[in-house]
Amino acid sequence: MARTVAIIETRAALEQGLLAALIANGRLTEAAAVRAQRAAAESGEFLESVLSNLGLVGEREIAGAVATLLDLPVSTLADLPAITPQDHGASIKFLREMRILPVAVSETEIVLAMADPLDRFAVQAMQMSAGRTVTRMVAAPSDIKTAQDRLFEGSKQDFGTIVDEIVEAGEDSLDDDVERLRDLASEAPVIRLVNLTIERAIDARASDIHIEPFRGRLLVRYRVDGVLHEEVEPPAQLRAAIVSRIKIMARLNIAERRLPQDGRIRFAQRGRDLDLRVATIPTLHGEAVVIRILDRGALESEFTALGFAPEAEATLQAALNRPQGIVLVTGPTGSGKTTTLYTGLLQLNAPERKLFTVEDPIEYELEGVNQVQVKTQIGLTFAQVLRSILRQDPDIIMIGEIRDLETARVAVQASLTGHLVLSTLHTNDSASALSRLLDMGVEDYLVTSTVTAIVAQRLVRVLCEQCREAYPALPEMVRELGLPHAEGAPNPILYRACGCAACGGTGYRGRTTVAEVLSLTDAIRRLVLDRADARTIQAAAVEGGMRTMYGDGMAKALAGVTSVDEVLRVTRED
Numbered sequence: 263m264a265r266t267v268a269i270i271e272t273r274a275a276l277e278q279g280l281l282a283a284l285i286a287n288g289r290l291t292e293a294a295a296v297r298a299q300r301a302a303a304e305s306g307e308f309l310e311s312v313l314s315n316l317g318l319v320g321e322r323e324i325a326g327a328v329a330t331l332l333d334l335p336v337s338t339l340a341d342l343p344a345i346t347p348q349d350h351g352a353s354i355k356f357l358r359e360m361r362i363l364p365v366a367v368s369e370t371e372i373v374l375a376m377a378d379p380l381d382r383f384a385v386q387a388m389q390m391s392a393g394r395t396v397t398r399m400v401a402a403p404s405d406i407k408t409a410q411d412r413l414f415e416g417s418k419q420d421f422g423t424i425v426d427e428i429v430e431a432g433e434d435s436l437d438d439d440v441e442r443l444r445d446l447a448s449e450a451p452v453i454r455l456v457n458l459t460i461e462r463a464i465d466a467r468a469s470d471i472h473i474e475p476f477r478g479r480l481l482v483r484y485r486v487d488g489v490l491h492e493e494v495e496p497p498a499q500l501r502a503a504i505v506s507r508i509k510i511m512a513r514l515n516i517a518e519r520r521l522p523q524d525g526r527i528r529f530a531q532r533g534r535d536l537d538l539r540v541a542t543i544p545t546l547h548g549e550a551v552v553i554r555i556l557d558r559g560a561l562e563s564e565f566t567a568l569g570f571a572p573e574a575e576a577t578l579q580a581a582l583n584r585p586q587g588i589v590l591v592t593g594p595t596g597s598g599k600t601t602t603l604y605t606g607l608l609q610l611n612a613p614e615r616k617l618f619t620v621e622d623p624i625e626y627e628l629e630g631v632n633q634v635q636v637k638t639q640i641g642l643t644f645a646q647v648l649r650s651i652l653r654q655d656p657d658i659i660m661i662g663e664i665r666d667l668e669t670a671r672v673a674v675q676a677s678l679t680g681h682l683v684l685s686t687l688h689t690n691d692s693a694s695a696l697s698r699l700l701d702m703g704v705e706d707y708l709v710t711s712t713v714t715a716i717v718a719q720r721l722v723r724v725l726c727e728q729c730r731e732a733y734p735a736l737p738e739m740v741r742e743l744g745l746p747h748a749e750g751a752p753n754p755i756l757y758r759a760c761g762c763a764a765c766g767g768t769g770y771r772g773r774t775t776v777a778e779v780l781s782l783t784d785a786i787r788r789l790v791l792d793r794a795d796a797r798t799i800q801a802a803a804v805e806g807g808m809r810t811m812y813g814d815g816m817a818k819a820l821a822g823v824t825s826v827d828e829v830l831r832v833t834r835e836d
Contacts, residue, residue, distance in 0.1 A: 524541050
């Protein structure tokens with residue numbers, strides 16, 4: 263192994279060796295490797311970060327592969343110190359920027375966990391500051407970040423310091439004094455407070471920030487993996503100043519507090535460009551604000567990374583590869599429908615195709631795609647935009663949502679005239695989408711002629727790999743849940759959430775998709791023409807080989823991806 267270390271001294275050699283190792287282990291396809299290399303070259307990011315951000319390989323798996331290539335030990339979150347070692351000589355800021363953490367310090371040596379073990383500058387700087395030789399370990403970037411937050415708690419201290427600075431200055435916001443609010447919202451302490459609130463949400467992997475005024479308090483909550491968590495509360499008197507600052511950033515009218523407003527913010531953090539979608543609404547005790555955090559770099563271009571099973575992905579891919587037809591994605595709000603559509607668009611986006619989207623609102627900006635924002639207040643509805651788009655000679659059209667008969671009929675017309683149409687519907691399962699279109703008033707023969715595939719999906723939380731606990735399923739549970747189980751074989755193994763520092767005590771880290779993809783076969787079309795109900799259509803689809811959302815979820819539970827509780831939470835029928 264010493265020869266391996268001698269060979270791999272440069273980042274280019276490490277990245278080539280990493281790709282070769284992942285392909286050899288079956289963790290990466292050659293096509294995905296080429297795509298990752300191209301994305302790394304375009305973004306300027308390290309290949310390890312690109313592989314992780316694209317969801318192709320997990321951070322800890324990458325860290326393990328890098329450690330093997332460099333003949334270095336690998337450090338998990340449990341191995342990282344609970345107390346900061348003394349005499350390492352580096353500032354907290356430097357440790358965070360370099361993504362390193364001292365693990366142990368002796369008289370002659372300092373053991374250093376590193377996200378990038380080839381960072382010579384970090385090694386040399388630590389050798390000089392500590393006056394000791396450096397022994398490297400490899401750790402996942404998220405584990406180092408979690409350990410740093412646990413050790414330093416710098417964000418909470420900074421938050422309290424900024425709040426104290428504002429309060430000591432006697433800045434009690436005046437809700438009716440717009441000019442005073444504008445001045446206060448433009449001062450450094452309030453700017454730092456709002457920026458820090460957003461940065462902490464991004465570091466916590468939050469999808470939304472909720473700022474809610476109540477009697478005598480201002481509540482700030484982050485939605486992480488679909489669940490809200492309370493954060494440090496700013497003083498209630500800063501309510502108007504914080505909201506005004508956010509409005510200024512989103513270019514909204516700070517004097518208008520009677521009507522809801524929507525806006526966008528471009529936010530940069532550590533080289534990442536983020537889109538923040540801002541929505542305000544007047545409540546009893548002031549304006550409430552929700553900030554949706556949209557990371558364009560986190561958009562997936564493969565359905566596998568979203569959690570689609572190979573069979574479901576193949577069915578969906580076949581529908582997307584057709585030159586015309588309608589592909590629908592169904593599910594409740596917050597089930598990842600738009601992300602699935604964007605993934606399809608990223609795959610279809612090519613110089614020889616013209617793509618249009620009609621959205622309300624536009625979530626992500628896509629290079630090479632013409633995106634139109636619906637504005638109902640001036641008569642720019644989905645149907646109106648669609649009619650205009652058809653005169654622009656598009657190849658592919660994405661409709662944010664089919665809400666009414668008029669929009670549905672224009673979508674059907676677009677499909678019949680040779681366009682591929684992607685859209686969403688609010689139904690509980692894939693079969694119900696067909697009934698929904700018929701209930702809207704779309705003729706049955708048009709539904710069977712145009713709709714090619716329907717995806718129904720939900721999001722489930724992913725079990726934390728650091729603390730998930732395996733347990734054998736009881737025979738009663740096997741029977742009740744319908745788990746696959748061979749006669750006479752041991753009971754299948756399931757996993758439960760426990761909670762640790764890596765997942766913030768929740769037992770979960772991240773989310774994945776459970777989905778069913780219904781393909782309109784001749785048998786399904788005959789049922790639609792016969793006006794069969796959704797249950798009959800669903801049963802016929804299952805008989806034809808479709809795996810239901812419940813079945814997909816249970817397969818993921820048996821694989822240790824999620825828990826049975828999560829699957830039942832999102833798929834249970836009343």
